[in-house]
Amino acid sequence: MQWDLIFSNALYAAVAINAIGYALIAVGLNVHFGYTGLLNFGQAGFAAIGAYAVAVVVAQYDWSLWAAIPLIFVGGMLLGLLIGIPTLRLRADYLAIVTIAASEIIRLFLSSERFRWLFGGTDGLQGFTGDMQELNPFSGRFRVWAQSFGAYDLFMILVGWSIVALVSLLVYSLMRSPWGRVLRSIREDEDAARSLGKNVFSYKMQSLVVGGVIGALGGAVIAIGNRAAQPGNYSTTLTFFAYTILILGGVARVKGPIIGAMIFWFTITLVDNVLAEAVRTDSVPEWLPSWLQVTDSNFGQVKFIIAGSALALLVVFRPQGIFGDRREQVFDVR
Amino acid sequence: MIRRLLCSLAAIGVVILATPSGGASAQDDSEELLRGNVRNEVEVDGEVDRVPVEGVQLTVLDATGAEVGVVTSDVEGRFELELPGPGDYTVRLDEGTLPDEVELRDEAQAELTVNVRPNERQTLNYFLGESLRQIQGRWDVLPQTIANGIKFGLIIAITAVGLSLIYGTTGLSNFGHGELVALGAVTAWWMNQSVGMHILLAAPIGVLAGAAAGFLVESGIWRPLRRSGTSLTSMMIVSIGAGLATRYLFLYTFGGRSRAYREYAVQSAVDIGPISLTKRDMVSMAICVVVLVGVALFLQRSRQGKAIRAVSDNPELSSATGINTNRVILLVWVAGGALAGLGGVLLGLDEQVRWNMGFTLLLLMFAAITVGGLGNPYGALAGALLIGLAVELWTWVFPGAVELKTTGALITLIIVLLVRPQGLLGRKERVG
Numbered sequence: 001m002q003w004d005l006i007f008s009n010a011l012y013a014a015v016a017i018n019a020i021g022y023a024l025i026a027v028g029l030n031v032h033f034g035y036t037g038l039l040n041f042g043q044a045g046f047a048a049i050g051a052y053a054v055a056v057v058v059a060q061y062d063w064s065l066w067a068a069i070p071l072i073f074v075g076g077m078l079l080g081l082l083i084g085i086p087t088l089r090l091r092a093d094y095l096a097i098v099t100i101a102a103s104e105i106i107r108l109f110l111s112s113e114r115f116r117w118l119f120g121g122t123d124g125l126q127g128f129t130g131d132m133q134e135l136n137p138f139s140g141r142f143r144v145w146a147q148s149f150g151a152y153d154l155f156m157i158l159v160g161w162s163i164v165a166l167v168s169l170l171v172y173s174l175m176r177s178p179w180g181r182v183l184r185s186i187r188e189d190e191d192a193a194r195s196l197g198k199n200v201f202s203y204k205m206q207s208l209v210v211g212g213v214i215g216a217l218g219g220a221v222i223a224i225g226n227r228a229a230q231p232g233n234y235s236t237t238l239t240f241f242a243y244t245i246l247i248l249g250g251v252a253r254v255k256g257p258i259i260g261a262m263i264f265w266f267t268i269t270l271v272d273n274v275l276a277e278a279v280r281t282d283s284v285p286e287w288l289p290s291w292l293q294v295t296d297s298n299f300g301q302v303k304f305i306i307a308g309s310a311l312a313l314l315v316v317f318r319p320q321g322i323f324g325d326r327r328e329q330v331f332d333v334r
Numbered sequence: 335m336i337r338r339l340l341c342s343l344a345a346i347g348v349v350i351l352a353t354p355s356g357g358a359s360a361q362d363d364s365e366e367l368l369r370g371n372v373r374n375e376v377e378v379d380g381e382v383d384r385v386p387v388e389g390v391q392l393t394v395l396d397a398t399g400a401e402v403g404v405v406t407s408d409v410e411g412r413f414e415l416e417l418p419g420p421g422d423y424t425v426r427l428d429e430g431t432l433p434d435e436v437e438l439r440d441e442a443q444a445e446l447t448v449n450v451r452p453n454e455r456q457t458l459n460y461f462l463g464e465s466l467r468q469i470q471g472r473w474d475v476l477p478q479t480i481a482n483g484i485k486f487g488l489i490i491a492i493t494a495v496g497l498s499l500i501y502g503t504t505g506l507s508n509f510g511h512g513e514l515v516a517l518g519a520v521t522a523w524w525m526n527q528s529v530g531m532h533i534l535l536a537a538p539i540g541v542l543a544g545a546a547a548g549f550l551v552e553s554g555i556w557r558p559l560r561r562s563g564t565s566l567t568s569m570m571i572v573s574i575g576a577g578l579a580t581r582y583l584f585l586y587t588f589g590g591r592s593r594a595y596r597e598y599a600v601q602s603a604v605d606i607g608p609i610s611l612t613k614r615d616m617v618s619m620a621i622c623v624v625v626l627v628g629v630a631l632f633l634q635r636s637r638q639g640k641a642i643r644a645v646s647d648n649p650e651l652s653s654a655t656g657i658n659t660n661r662v663i664l665l666v667w668v669a670g671g672a673l674a675g676l677g678g679v680l681l682g683l684d685e686q687v688r689w690n691m692g693f694t695l696l697l698l699m700f701a702a703i704t705v706g707g708l709g710n711p712y713g714a715l716a717g718a719l720l721i722g723l724a725v726e727l728w729t730w731v732f733p734g735a736v737e738l739k740t741t742g743a744l745i746t747l748i749i750v751l752l753v754r755p756q757g758l759l760g761r762k763e764r765v766g
Contacts, residue, residue: 039570041574086748086752086755087751089755090751092567093507093570093708094704094708094751096507096570097507097700097701097704097747098747098748098751100697101697101700101701101744101747101748102748104697104740104744105741105744108737108740109741112735112737112738113737114735114737237578240574240575240578243574244575247571292586292587297589298585298587298589301582301585301586302582304578304579304581304582304585305579305583305586306579307578307579308574308575308576308577308579308580308581308582309576310575311571311572311574311575311578312571312575312576312579313575314575315568315575316559316564316568316572319568
């Protein structure tokens with residue numbers, strides 16, 4: 001086994017563009033779920049809107065990338081309003097079902113043949129990152145330990161983490177403000193907040209929009225960093241991964257989703273690479289029954305199995321994650 | 335002009351293209367594979383549109399003339415067949431299974447010989463065109479669309495009743511319910527294809543697997559969690575995580591392909607007035623109706639059924655009147671698991687077995703029980719029929735966007751929540 005390659009690859013994944021995008025998406029989810037107690041299961045929909053808002057107008061209508069950036073915010077905001085109006089007055093489980101349904105509707109439309117002329121079908125859209133690539137001051141390839149990466153990747157990592165820092169600072173100050181305290185009080189006891197004269201519906205809507213916009217930004221970062229917007233990247237699995245990341249890092253903590261995203265990507269990349277290497281060098285365990293055997297066609301599924309089990313086990317055994325605080329009773333939202 | 339070009343293109347023979355893979359699903363095993371699309375070219379507003387054609391039967395013969403297998407195009411017009419190895423194969427399209435209004439653009443396509451190299455995925459695309467026979471009007475296909483909607487609605491109903499009962503008695507939105515459906519279908523497939531049982535024997539084993547899984551998760555996971563006072567939100571996230579892990583375990587072991595049961599996979603339809611159904615469809619609809627009536631009678635008449643309804647109504651009060659709440663919940667899980675397994679087997683018969691068939695159905699099940707009114711089993715039934723119809727009628731209203739048909743159901747869900755938030759049969763409740 002080439003352990004140096006495997007480890008450097010996993011360490012790179014912990015800081016690379018997907019970790020950045022997932023961190024942002026989980027930060028948005030933290031505003032919804034961690035601070036307000038909203039069970040949003042459609043965060044992938046927000047991310048998709050952010051990615052395609054940029055991709056469609058730049059790739060199909062020749063806008064400048066910079067002119068398209070405000071559309072990320074508009075798109076996230078509109079989707080938040082659209083989902084929030086019918087559901088925020090209902091019980092929490094309705095919100096969960098409707099948000100997951102909305103994100104599936106979005107994904108189905110984005111991947112449909114009918115709208116291939118606009119969204120590019122299952123292949124998605126490419127060629128909308130020219131403006132970003134022109135801005136890139138680096139050139140050549142870089143090598144850290146055994147991992148090599150391109151100039152654009154390095155540039156996007158720097159840009160991406162700056163965005164994460166800015167957004168985290170924003171969330172940090174928002175949650176220390178009176179506005180943030182109202183959100184927390186809604187999470188703790190909605191009726192109490194209402195009896196104090198707070199318009200709970202309006203605050204929930206604001207939270208949905210703020211977290212949604214951050215999620216849209218995360219989706220756009222993934223699309224711009226990977227130079228492609230593909231509907232397969234924005235399935236419900238993305239939402240579930242974001243929950244795993246959030247709970248792993250610690251709910252209702254500013255650094256929770258960021259550290260969660262890094263650990264998450266490090267772990268699943270490590271597992272993926274170890275299995276790929278085991279299959280390649282023919283050193284898979286012999287004692288496994290044939291139907292459970294690791295092969296070159298199924299080792300890629302193991303990371304999903306691990307992520308799903310991790311989500312379930314964390315919620316049961318360590319709901320506060322790594323940095324969370326047990327006093328923040330997020331899990332009692334009803 | 336474009337159309338004529340396409341005709342002549344089709345006339346050359348088969349167009350062999352390396353089409354990009356259809357779904358986001360994993361393309362697994364690196365064996366030889368034959369796949370492709372059967373599509374009807376329709377001219378709408380001067381533009382050529384390709385509409386998938388379902389139910390077209392293709393027979394594949396090997397070089398010696400022995401039959402390798404028979405495939406039928408699915409609802410998206412796709413077909414897929416594993417081949418035993420590389421070599422020359424003859425693919426014969428059964429023109430009798432084509433819909434009345436279309437025929438092959440080129441007769442030569444009815445029988446084709448293809449060469450398959452090792453590990454190759456050979457793609458065959460069939461283009462159909464309008465025949466000169468009388469074209470079936472839009473209103474003529476409406477009864478068939480409604481029949482398909484009811485058929486699909488009944489399968490949703492049978493799986494959603496369990497989901498609704500679990501929600502009613504425990505308050506849990508079980509996001510892993512789809513995996514119980516897939517478990518039933520996959521177990522039956524495994525018994526059928528790998529062990530070699532007849533599907534009529536394998537199907538009850540699939541149902542049993544669902545029931546056993548229901549028993550295990552209730553006694554092994556949910557009861558201990560309830561006892562330790564875990565909140566419903568946590569339990570819901572646990573069900574999501576466990577469902578995700580199970581789903582990908584299916585993909586890991588079962589592979590990413592659709593697979594059919596050995597028996598009853600190909601049947602010709604019987605015409606009943608304007609509707610044509612296969613015997614398989616009729617039998618599975620009959621099974622659904624009988625089981626659903628049985629469940630309703632059980633809930634209304636039997637002691638245990640009344641106990642279930644009492645626990646749904648008020649768990650504390652029913653516990654105080656001497657009902658063993660935990661036993662009732664266990665019963666609901668076992669019955670719900672069995673019903674989900676049965677739904678999975680029937681769905682597998684209808685549109686083949688897939689690793690993520692349960693998750694695809696899960697959103698429709700949730701739509702059904704939400705539209706019907708959360709926690710009300712009869713609401714789940716009504717909601718399921720409505721959702722099944724919404725899915726099929728979408729294809730009738732928008733024939734050019736078949737791949738979007740689930741959105742019809744999900745949009746129905748959102749509209750119902752806007753107009754009548756408590757659902758069709760739900761009780762009004764002030765929440766915020």
